[in-house]
Amino acid sequence: MSGIVVVGAGMAGLLAGSMLRKDCPLILEARERLPHNHSAVLRFRSSIVGDTVGIPFRKVQAIKAVERWSNPIADTLSYSMKTNGAYTIRSSVTADAKVSERYIAPEDFIARLARTVQGEFAFGKKFSFSDRWRGSSPVISTIPMPHLMEALGWEEKPEFKYKKGINITAKITDCDAYCSLYCPGYHFQGSRISITGDNLVVECYPATEKEAILIKEQMEPIASEAGRKLGVREMHITDVKCQEQPYAKILPIDNRIRQRFIIWASDEKRVYALGRFATWRPTLLLDDAVNDVRQIQKLISDPGSAYPHKKKG
Ligand SMILES: Cc1cc2nc3c(=O)[nH]c(=O)nc-3n(C[C@H](O)[C@H](O)[C@H](O)COP(=O)(O)OP(=O)(O)OC[C@H]3O[C@@H](n4cnc5c(N)ncnc54)[C@H](O)[C@@H]3O)c2cc1C
Structure with a gap:
């Protein structure tokens, strides 16, 4: 096969397929149909994604605030434990209720993005990274880094720490707002409550399986309480659902190992990692x-371009 193969039809894989156009004849996706893996809040810092793929994004004013629970230190540590599973001061609960500009994709973004892809989709096909494929075509992989390390036989594996999440979503009638409230308190299962247009999202990070079951069973009361915290009345909340997110929170690993692996995979195996989970970049x-995607494209057409030291031989 000639051309670039993309593995994974999540948003990163679709973006690559869309940007590479005819250079990418095939996108392989393990799921049986076009996945909607992302159920948390989705906002963009700029209009670059929309501009690049020709799907207009809406510019909005968004507001973020913290639900003050105790004192600033307790709020930070409690929020960190709720979301990361450890008391650290890395977590940000510094949202100061200021308004900032954000860009919002249309509701049918994934379907529209998929339509901009020129290559073929192969759903229900798990790419094996077997010897048969190695080197025959360059591969852009969006599968999570721990799986790619395993598949390519990389031995220097760091300890990957991550938390599963459950996102409770609902519709709010007569609503067009963009906001997030960070909730450090233990009494409430959600860590962040957001409204994007008329969509309510409560992001929860259960500490145990038992807690996960409880959150799913209690999704309606949790959505109602979340709504109340944002000033939304229970009668205006409809269509409550929940979805699991396996890598809801990923914690940083040693950056040198991370980079070494990415460079080795692209140099030696012609497998180029793309996306938050594939490159293990939490933010x-x-x-x-x-x-x-542009860097990968350059690297594929001129392998020495990203790492000039390699050219010296
Ligand atoms: C809580 C949270 C909030 C976020 N907020 C934002 C935000 O506001 N804005 C933003 O831009 N991003 C945000 N993100 C990041 C965003 O979710 C991801 O960047 C985006 O979903 C892209 O994911 P992906 O395509 O890299 O991976 P995935 O969606 O995981 O896609 C990978 C795909 O690969 C498939 N796959 C796996 N193994 C194989 C195999 N062997 N063969 C074939 N297919 C395979 C899987 O089935 C999957 O569909 C957020 C993420 C989280 C967790």
Whole structure:
């Protein structure tokens, strides 16, 4: 097969397929149909994704605030434990209720993005990274880094720490707002409550399986309480659902190992990692992935371009 193969039809894989157009004849996706893996809040820092793929994004004013629970230190540590499973001061509960500009994709973004892809989709096909494929075509992989390390036989594996999440979503009648409230208190299962247009999202990070079951059973009361915290009345909340997110919170690993692996995979195996989970960058947004696709494209057409030291031989 000639051309670039993309593995994974999540948003990063679709973005690559869309940007690479005829250079990417095939997108392989393990799921049986076009996945909607992302159920948390989705906002963009800029209009770059929309501009690049020709899907207009809406510019909005968004507001973020913290529900003050105790004192600033207790709020930070409690929020960190709720979301990361450890008391650290890395977590940000510094939202100061200021308004900032954000960009919002249309509701049918994934379907529209998939339509901009020129290559073929193969659903229900798990790419094996077997010897048969190695080197025959360059591969852009969006599968999570721990799985790719395993598949390619990389031995220097760091300890990958991550938390599963459950996102409770609902519709709010007569609503067009953009806001997030961070909730450090233990008494409430959600860590962040957000409204995007008329969509309510409560992001929960259960500490145990038992807690996960409880959250799913209690999704309606949790959505109602979340609504109340944002000033939304229970009677205006409809269509409550929940969805699990396996890598809801990923914690940083040693950056040198991370980079060594990415460079080795692209140099030695012609497998190019793309996306938040594939490159294990906890804060990566799709905005950043646009530039990453361009870098990968350059690297594939001129392998020495990204690592000039390699050219010296
Ligand atoms: C809580 C949270 C909030 C976020 N907020 C934002 C935000 O506001 N803005 C933003 O831009 N981003 C945000 N993100 C990041 C965003 O979710 C991801 O960047 C985006 O979903 C892209 O994911 P992906 O395509 O890299 O991976 P995935 O969606 O995980 O896609 C990978 C795909 O690969 C498939 N796959 C796996 N193994 C194989 C295989 N062997 N063969 C074939 N297919 C395979 C899987 O089935 C899956 O569909 C957030 C993420 C989280 C967790």
